[in-house]
Amino acid sequence: MPATKAKTATSLVAQKVEQAQQILREVGVDCWIVQFAQETGLHPDPVQNLLIGTDVTWLTAFIIPARGKPTCIVGSLDAEKIRAVGAYPEIIPYVEGIGEPLRAWMAKHDPAAIAITTSTSNHAADGITLGNYRRLQAALKGTPYVKRLRPADDIVFRVRGRKLPEEVARIRHACCLTEELFGEIAARLRPGVTGREISDFAHAWMRERNLEPAWEAESCPCIPIGPRSPVGHVPAGDVPAEPGDLVFCDVGVAYEGYRSDMQRTWYLLKPGETRPPANVQHAWDTLQAAVAAGVKKLKPGAKGWQVDAAARQVIVTGGYAAPTFAFGHHLGANAHDGGVVLGPRWERYGKAPQLPIEVDQVFAVEYGIPTRDPYLGWVSVEDDLRVTADGVEWLATPQREIGLIGMR
Amino acid sequence: MPATKAKTATSLVAQKVEQAQQILREVGVDCWIVQFAQETGLHPDPVQNLLIGTDVTWLTAFIIPARGKPTCIVGSLDAEKIRAVGAYPEIIPYVEGIGEPLRAWMAKHDPAAIAITTSTSNHAADGITLGNYRRLQAALKGTPYVKRLRPADDIVFRVRGRKLPEEVARIRHACCLTEELFGEIAARLRPGVTGREISDFAHAWMRERNLEPAWEAESCPCIPIGPRSPVGHVPAGDVPAEPGDLVFCDVGVAYEGYRSDMQRTWYLLKPGETRPPANVQHAWDTLQAAVAAGVKKLKPGAKGWQVDAAARQVIVTGGYAAPTFAFGHHLGANAHDGGVVLGPRWERYGKAPQLPIEVDQVFAVEYGIPTRDPYLGWVSVEDDLRVTADGVEWLATPQREIGLIGMR
Numbered sequence: 001m002p003a004t005k006a007k008t009a010t011s012l013v014a015q016k017v018e019q020a021q022q023i024l025r026e027v028g029v030d031c032w033i034v035q036f037a038q039e040t041g042l043h044p045d046p047v048q049n050l051l052i053g054t055d056v057t058w059l060t061a062f063i064i065p066a067r068g069k070p071t072c073i074v075g076s077l078d079a080e081k082i083r084a085v086g087a088y089p090e091i092i093p094y095v096e097g098i099g100e101p102l103r104a105w106m107a108k109h110d111p112a113a114i115a116i117t118t119s120t121s122n123h124a125a126d127g128i129t130l131g132n133y134r135r136l137q138a139a140l141k142g143t144p145y146v147k148r149l150r151p152a153d154d155i156v157f158r159v160r161g162r163k164l165p166e167e168v169a170r171i172r173h174a175c176c177l178t179e180e181l182f183g184e185i186a187a188r189l190r191p192g193v194t195g196r197e198i199s200d201f202a203h204a205w206m207r208e209r210n211l212e213p214a215w216e217a218e219s220c221p222c223i224p225i226g227p228r229s230p231v232g233h234v235p236a237g238d239v240p241a242e243p244g245d246l247v248f249c250d251v252g253v254a255y256e257g258y259r260s261d262m263q264r265t266w267y268l269l270k271p272g273e274t275r276p277p278a279n280v281q282h283a284w285d286t287l288q289a290a291v292a293a294g295v296k297k298l299k300p301g302a303k304g305w306q307v308d309a310a311a312r313q314v315i316v317t318g319g320y321a322a323p324t325f326a327f328g329h330h331l332g333a334n335a336h337d338g339g340v341v342l343g344p345r346w347e348r349y350g351k352a353p354q355l356p357i358e359v360d361q362v363f364a365v366e367y368g369i370p371t372r373d374p375y376l377g378w379v380s381v382e383d384d385l386r387v388t389a390d391g392v393e394w395l396a397t398p399q400r401e402i403g404l405i406g407m408r
Numbered sequence: 409m410p411a412t413k414a415k416t417a418t419s420l421v422a423q424k425v426e427q428a429q430q431i432l433r434e435v436g437v438d439c440w441i442v443q444f445a446q447e448t449g450l451h452p453d454p455v456q457n458l459l460i461g462t463d464v465t466w467l468t469a470f471i472i473p474a475r476g477k478p479t480c481i482v483g484s485l486d487a488e489k490i491r492a493v494g495a496y497p498e499i500i501p502y503v504e505g506i507g508e509p510l511r512a513w514m515a516k517h518d519p520a521a522i523a524i525t526t527s528t529s530n531h532a533a534d535g536i537t538l539g540n541y542r543r544l545q546a547a548l549k550g551t552p553y554v555k556r557l558r559p560a561d562d563i564v565f566r567v568r569g570r571k572l573p574e575e576v577a578r579i580r581h582a583c584c585l586t587e588e589l590f591g592e593i594a595a596r597l598r599p600g601v602t603g604r605e606i607s608d609f610a611h612a613w614m615r616e617r618n619l620e621p622a623w624e625a626e627s628c629p630c631i632p633i634g635p636r637s638p639v640g641h642v643p644a645g646d647v648p649a650e651p652g653d654l655v656f657c658d659v660g661v662a663y664e665g666y667r668s669d670m671q672r673t674w675y676l677l678k679p680g681e682t683r684p685p686a687n688v689q690h691a692w693d694t695l696q697a698a699v700a701a702g703v704k705k706l707k708p709g710a711k712g713w714q715v716d717a718a719a720r721q722v723i724v725t726g727g728y729a730a731p732t733f734a735f736g737h738h739l740g741a742n743a744h745d746g747g748v749v750l751g752p753r754w755e756r757y758g759k760a761p762q763l764p765i766e767v768d769q770v771f772a773v774e775y776g777i778p779t780r781d782p783y784l785g786w787v788s789v790e791d792d793l794r795v796t797a798d799g800v801e802w803l804a805t806p807q808r809e810i811g812l813i814g815m816r
Binding site: 038039041042043044045046054055057058059075076077080081084094095096097098099118119120121123124125126127128129130131132133134135138207215216218219230231235324325334335336338346347348 | 450462489624627755
């Protein structure tokens, strides 16, 4: 909303469009119809914030050619807002229909291969709707171009995955803000406080700073209290904290469109205690060892499932059930940013665990263990990092010790 | 975010799911896979706020049967949030993949026809992505159900279009708030003020009331100043207002998920003037006559294009170019809520102008004319209404006279 915000976002969209042109040349594809959609306020697609930078009302084609001018064929009344974004220097406004100007553009440029934003294995590359795909086919009917369409999976994988310095800087700032928020939350954790109270506080804290939650506000933060709260992507509840509870908090903020996704664990000491019970400490130590084992494998060229397997093994060896979720995921313009999943080769992850890890990808790595004998809640930790040439750079300071509440 | 808000929204989602079951029986379809999607925080679809009520992380199937329990097959860690919404009483959590539980549900219920949310003519019914459609086909491969899929256009048309009393109440409240906002904007309009200043004020006003803009903040409000601003869906600019300018403002707010979409026109009197120049008054009178002619045709059973044609004719007869946009559109959970378009039968509107007008549909009706000889800006007006058995009910008081600034 503030003018400065819009301007920065704008120039980053233009940088990403330029990066996309380089990647098109790298993979040998002539052009990419990045978005073919309408009413994207109601139905935004996953490349919109990265490569479009605004909503459109009527059916619009955003076309990035490998060489030449990125072009937007757009309902005439939307033309000014595309101009304001500044990433598509060629703007072709229409009044009655998109078909004729689209066919004219294709005939002029005669691309041999036309990528469209669709994927069966990467949600962050799965843009075009079935309805709009059929409308695109209809618009190109009778031309050679209808047979030249191909999925842009591989292109989106690179464009989303390879974070530009400005993107990393924004994620780092979001992480830094989240550390500050964790400090404020820890200061408010005490017997009697509920998840809903902490959640209301976190939302107010974000609003004061003009920040948005990194995902749906209802479960951002997610803050299960002790053994009496359900775990998962759960709205904050009314269970009051008690001494002897484990509490963890999963939260992130969106800063200039880029997100953090982090978790911290605290233990509420009982009267007389100065450290967590042995079973909690054992779960925590196992968790830390698992994270270290996973991160050790996290290097360019490794596959996502290999990283997860190394971490998972430590949990199982430590005497706990294997996690029902993945060790990590890309992070960026979305909390779950598509691309590589550091997870098992399960049906639900599709090809994502088999994709290669590359330099400048940004991951959130997370694992959690329910304590046992007795169950006091979960220990869980999540931190964000950038992949470097030979390892990782943490974007904030990872949690290494359980936070202890009650020693103040 | 506040608990009360979530609860009201929840119960309305459950009401809409129940309405959808009635409509399935009405059209004779056994079940509807309303949403088959993942990571809907990044890629929400157009029925989500109406019939789902939350984001999901992993691939999830929301199934509404014509009879029996609405069912959600969902990644296990998302199960609690679906339970919290309360609209899908049957929740089937999975860990490794959705295929097996989905096939089991189909085998148990054996639906003869399965609607899926897709449309080539109604953006608000065009939900499933091409990628997820292919994944759905793959999940059902080898079963009879893959051939029983059919578009849910006609179902979405009815479910979105027939507003429940609670939906109308929320839109009415959004309209009432927007009237209040127009009052505040008029009080700030004076020579020297810019569109950006008004826009910043409007955003602050909304934030204070925990309201969101009805569409993208950048162009909500859209407020072109005099003849020196571009017109359309344009971000607010830095052109200062001058005496003799026409200013119009297009804005709406979202209240509990439901929106207003309204426009007002003001004229900044020059020293000594007590009314607008004759050419402005002529444009305004023509505009008012056009709106009246269109609204007169707006009755159950009429087609959208007939309403537009009646209004359009008055503009042309008045000596102005025919508008390059439609006279009206549905309004509800989205500012452009799909369904009937009150517009010409142009390619870009697809079948929407030919769809029937029904009782309890809610429309925004809008037209605008650029003044001529000389051009001083646009006169433009937009108001929201509900279709009744024999006409319309305005949801706020329509603007009938140009607002005059400088008479205070």
